[in-house]
Amino acid sequence: MSSVVGIDLDGWRRLVDGLREAVLVVDPAGLVRVRNAAAAARFPGLVPGEQFAVHATGRQHDLGDGWSAWYFTDTALDHAHLRLAGGTSREATLKNIVQLASELLGEHCVAVVPATRDRLEWWRCGGGEPTVARTPRRASVLSEVLTGASAMTKITSLGEGGWGVPEDFGCGLAVPLGVGGALVVLRRGDFAPHDVERVRLFGKHAAVALESSSKLTEQQRMIDVLRSALLPLPLPEVPGVSLASVFIPAHQRALVGGDFYDVHPRTDGSATFALGDVCGHGLEAAVHSGRVRQSLQALSLVETNPVRLLHLLNTSLRATGSKLFTTIVVGQLVPLADGGVSLSLASGGHPAPLVLRADGTVQDVSAPGAIVGILSDVRFSSEQVTLAPGDTLVLYSDGFTEARAHTNRSELFGEQRLRAVLKECKGLPAEEIARRCQEAVLKWLDRDDHDDLALLAVQAV
Structure with missing residues (x-):
């Protein structure tokens, strides 16, 4: 077991590695000794053994004997997750997804989801009001994400589809958005490692919110159909x-x-x-x-x-x-x-x-x-x-x-x-x-x- 002056480093690694918050454990000399996955994505250059400079956005917790744990919360992303969780209809949730993703993750965002009659819906937002278009099922560049074969795909060429994006976009990241769906975040520049992690986390919560709201929408539709037969x-x-x-x-x-x-x-x-x-x-x-x-x-x-x-x-x-x-x-x-x-x-x-x-x-x-x-x-x-x-x-x-x-x-x-x-x-x-x-x-x-x-x-x- 790795421990220094009463600090169980292995125990701390196991404790913080699954947290969504970025966590660093710093020794009395100011060196980083433990870094969880979220911190690695947020601070890719701050590896264990490197000197840690006090960060104003972090929350410090004193562990005793000069040791401390630093917690970093992505407040904007957390608020976005809460807004997504409150969606009660499929349409409202899809609008929220592309609007929040556009505000927090990229300049232009597109949610591609299955629609009726073997078509795809393209929910788009580039800073204004979200819009939607429907096309025949063509999105070859997203095939791996849409089928669930990949957890994330980097996009450099859009191909066919209802993208509705500026021609000078730089690159995009696509993450799954439930079965047969994908969220695509597009930028003129490249994505830093911390940004990639934010897209992954947002996509994960967006997929859960969309699945939940889609079920509620379908249940409400069934209720309305059954109720209509019972009303005068x-x-x-x-x-x-x-x-x-x-x-x-x-x-x-x-x-x-x-x-x-x-x-x-x-x-x-x-x-x-x-x-x-x-x-x-x-x-x-x-x-x-x-x-x-x-x-x-x-x-x-x-x-x-x-x-x-x-x-x-x-x-x-x-x-x-x-x-x-x-x-x-x-x-x-x-x-x-x-x-x-x-x-x-x-x-x-x-x-x-x-x-x-x-x-x-x-x-x-x-x-x-x-x-x-x-x-x-x-x-x-x-x-x-x-x-x-x-x-x-x-x-x-x-x-x-x-x-x-x-x-x-x-x-x-x-x-x-x-x-x-x-x-x-x-x-x-x-x-x-x-x-x-x-x-x-x-x-x-x-x-x-x-x-x-x-x-x-x-x-x-």
């Missing part, structure tokens, strides 16, 4: 009626919930509409509500009678084996030749819809029926309603009536308050009626937790 579709145009809706899930960050509504118009001018509520919360309820909506849409192509639709839906949902039940109102809408619309409604355990007449009176539409999706022996009944021009049918989920007051969590919003809000909507269009119902219940809640909220207004025009 935009309301269609239906002859003779004006439609408006409210949809506020309990978990607003997820944007999906167990409540749902749908309107499916037909070529003859009629339409099937529904509003329902799946028992439960969160993703499981949202997935089941998607299953209910898809089943109902398919069944409504072959059946228009609301009672028979509910029987078919009950059979279909029970066949899936799900343990979640659904409450739902299904309606059939037919425009009348002399104005207004005729409605046929059936309910499966759902709160009774309300009708706001043009004169301001509010009526309920009672169509008793069992919950859907659990029991084999169920009964549903139908109710006929005619809407004259200006009349509005309002379907809603129990998230409205069971909303708890922020001042007293045991007090519910209730059907009577909803009726009162509707009475105040006399003469208003469907969009304004839906908005006022939403505002009333949200004011009642005042940002407190709530169940899913869904409402569908069908107004004869």
Whole structure:
């Protein structure tokens, strides 16, 4: 073991060699006795045995008996690594990579990464805003780095590709940027050994940041695709009626919930509409509500009678084996030749819809029926309603009536308050009626937790 006056030099070498910081161990005579790899790259001429001059940028640690350890941190590079680690999207991370590399490592930097349809993306920055170009997969000068065969390649001739660099560049260094990618740092002059090490370290962190942000981007894309199938579709145009809706899930960050509504118009001018509520919360309820909506849409192509639709839906949902039940109102809408619309409604355990007449009176539409999706022996009944021009049918989920007051969590919003809000909507269009119902219940809640909220207004025009 190599030790001098109580200093274990071999132990110090093992301790500091893997550190990212440059570390020098200096003896009482001022001679360098230990130098780690980072220090060798930063101070290539300062070999063990050479005299060490106190360096203002270093941090000294007294080891006793005149010995000292000096630590040198590349603050700018460390800050860059932290910025890279904060990237949450692939595009933002690639912009950060070339911009930071241009600021810290070279005059012009290019990130070459795989794109779709067997193409390459060339993210470039020469001091201004990063730009991107896409080309067919041609980058022969980077082949060893792109395939992972080399950890670093020196470039003296660019060859084909979307480089977008000045013609007088001197040389470049290319390091891997994940599978199939490379970061290229270009300068007019050559790279000192310390600069080479900085490029290597930056590339290593950039590759990790890009892999992480790319995974997050792909996960978010998958979430968005799956979520889009669970969200209500935009309301269609239906002859003779004006439609408006409210949809506020309990978990607003997820944007999906167990409540749902749908309107499916037909070529003859009629339409099937529904509003329902799946028992439960969160993703499981949202997935089941998607299953209910898809089943109902398919069944409504072959059946228009609301009672028979509910029987078919009950059979279909029970066949899936799900343990979640659904409450739902299904309606059939037919425009009348002399104005207004005729409605046929059936309910499966759902709160009774309300009708706001043009004169301001509010009526309920009672169509008793069992919950859907659990029991084999169920009964549903139908109710006929005619809407004259200006009349509005309002379907809603129990998230409205069971909303708890922020001042007293045991007090519910209730059907009577909803009726009162509707009475105040006399003469208003469907969009304004839906908005006022939403505002009333949200004011009642005042940002407190709530169940899913869904409402569908069908107004004869």
